[in-house]
Amino acid sequence: MKVAVIQFPGSNCDQDTVWALGIVGMKAELVWHTETSLELFSAAILPGGFSYGDYLRAGALAKFSPVMGEVKRLAERGNPVIGICNGFQALTEAGLLPGALLANTNLHYTCKDVYMRVERTDSPFTFAYQQGQVLRVPIAHGEGRYYADPDVLEQLEAGGQIVFRYAPSPSGSGVGGEGNPNGSLHDIAGIVSERGNVLGLMPHPERAVERVLGGTDGLGLFESLKAALEVVA
Amino acid sequence: MKYHATILIELKNGILDPQGRAVEGVLQGLGYSAQNVRVGRVLEMELDVPSESEAHSKALEIAKALANPVMEVFTVEAIKPLQEA
Numbered sequence: 001m002k003v004a005v006i007q008f009p010g011s012n013c014d015q016d017t018v019w020a021l022g023i024v025g026m027k028a029e030l031v032w033h034t035e036t037s038l039e040l041f042s043a044a045i046l047p048g049g050f051s052y053g054d055y056l057r058a059g060a061l062a063k064f065s066p067v068m069g070e071v072k073r074l075a076e077r078g079n080p081v082i083g084i085c086n087g088f089q090a091l092t093e094a095g096l097l098p099g100a101l102l103a104n105t106n107l108h109y110t111c112k113d114v115y116m117r118v119e120r121t122d123s124p125f126t127f128a129y130q131q132g133q134v135l136r137v138p139i140a141h142g143e144g145r146y147y148a149d150p151d152v153l154e155q156l157e158a159g160g161q162i163v164f165r166y167a168p169s170p171s172g173s174g175v176g177g178e179g180n181p182n183g184s185l186h187d188i189a190g191i192v193s194e195r196g197n198v199l200g201l202m203p204h205p206e207r208a209v210e211r212v213l214g215g216t217d218g219l220g221l222f223e224s225l226k227a228a229l230e231v232v233a
Numbered sequence: 234m235k236y237h238a239t240i241l242i243e244l245k246n247g248i249l250d251p252q253g254r255a256v257e258g259v260l261q262g263l264g265y266s267a268q269n270v271r272v273g274r275v276l277e278m279e280l281d282v283p284s285e286s287e288a289h290s291k292a293l294e295i296a297k298a299l300a301n302p303v304m305e306v307f308t309v310e311a312i313k314p315l316q317e318a
Contacts, residue, residue, distance in 0.1 A: 056274075057301060093301060100303035103251045147248075147304065 001229050004031040004041040006071065006087075008062045013048035013084065013206060020206035021045075024222040026229075033065035042229055043080040044071050046087025048140070048204060058101065058143045059089030068094055080124050080225055081198045085141055088190075088200030097193055097200045098156070099148030101141075105183030109142035113214070114181050116189040116203055117167040120160055123192055124228030125199045128220035134167050135217035137203040139181055144202040146188040153186055155194075164190035164201055235315040236280050236288035240296045242307045243273035279315060288312045 005017045007030050014030055021028035028045075031038065038044060052061035062068070068090075075081045075096055083091035091097045104110055113136055118129040129135070148156070156162050165187045168179040180187045182202070190201030205218030244250045250271050257270035276299070280288050289312050296307040 056299060060299070060301065092303075100301055102304060103249055105249065107251045107254070145249075149303075 001027065002041050003028045003225075003229075004038050004044040005029065006031050006033060006044060006046050006065075006067055008033045008046075008049070008051035008065060008090075010051045010053055011047050011049035011086070013086075013204065016204075017045055017047045017084070017206045020209045020218065020222050023209050024219065024226050026222065026226050031067065033062070033067045035067045036070065038067070038070040038074055041074070043082070043225065044074050045081075046071070046083040046090050047206075048085030048087060051086055051090060054086075054143075057089075057093070059086055059091075059093045062086075062090040063094035072096065075193070075198050078195065078197050080228060082125065082225070083198075083200040084204060084206065085139075085144075085202055088202055089143065091198065091200045096198050097191060098152050099146055099191070101143045101202070102145040102147045103143050104141070104145050104181070109140075110144075110181055111138070111140040112181070113138050114189075114203060115167045115169055115179065116164045119163050119165055123163055123196055123199070123224075125192070125221050125224050126163055127224040127227050129224070134170050135164075135208075135220075136215050137205055137208045137218055138214075139203050141182070141202055144182040144184065146184040146186075146191070146202075148185065156188075156191055157186070159194060161191050161194065161196075162186065162188055163192050163199065164188075164203070234281070234283060236282065236285060237311075237313045237315050238278050238280055238288060238292040238295075239310040239312075240276040240278075240292055240299075240307060241273055241310045242276065242296065242300045242305050243271060245304055245306055248304050275310075285312055285314065 166180040205221040208218035252272035253270045260267040292309045300307040
């Protein structure tokens with residue numbers, strides 16, 4: 001029950017992700033992007049960062065890495081695959097999730113805490129949360145504006161594939177402001193694939209797993225993943 | 234036979250182009266009446282293939298692999314034969 005954390009040249013949240021998995025008692029290993037087998041792993045996480053320097057487009061060149069064939073195979077087998085921030089961008093580029101992440105409407109690289117609402121708790125990534133729970137998690141991106149054609153958005157809504165949505169601050173002011181930090185359509189912060197086993201999200205749950213880091217609202221995602229893998233195993 | 238290929242990848246109309254917007258602001262500051270400035274990408278490469286039509290189809294294949302159909306459009310701008318050294 002090991003989780004592969006994929007390292008692309010330019011990944012920079014890889015160690016944090018391994019750390020977060022360790023906190024909930026999961027075994028995790030860093031896997032270099034040229035690896036061609038993930039046979040020993042039951043889940044994979046594409047971490048945040050700037051894979052290939054974000055050249056061409058954020059996440060665009062990562063999709064050609066040799067390991068991506070294996071990530072696709074894991075996803076096709078129904079195993080959990082998560083893309084966080086740059087990992088989310090890479091999953092959309094690779095076609096494992098629909099849509100694309102465009103430049104934030106404010107044109108700024110935005111690094112701050114935001115709020116997101118848990119839209120469903122029957123996914124392998126959200127078991128541990130309450131329906132409608134509002135989580136405080138950091139974002140750090142310049143291209144996080146979720147975009148898709150209207151028919152794709154409709155499918156996402158109808159299929160319950162939007163698992164996390166940006167939300168205004170529960171206290172009504174301060175952190176989070178109006179909620180949506182980047183102009184994402186339908187306030188989308190995170191979506192799952194049609195089958196529900198591939199998750200992409202722009203906020204960084206791995207940066208919210210210890211009180212000393214400013215909050216622990218991200219822990220539930222990793223606890224959920226652990227529970228999901230235990231059910232399968 | 235070697236051919237020089239030029240591929241142009243642009244954001245679709247309607248997709249916010251931050252680079253275009255920044256350049257537009259500067260141009261207007263300089264007194265130009267430039268509007269709707271868009272910044273695309275030009276990729277140039279040499280392809281070693283038997284014919285010009287094959288160079289074109291390879292360039293198209295490469296453009297398709299590199300562009301993101303959700304937000305971008307692409308064209309093969311030019312294929313020119315290169316003189317053998």
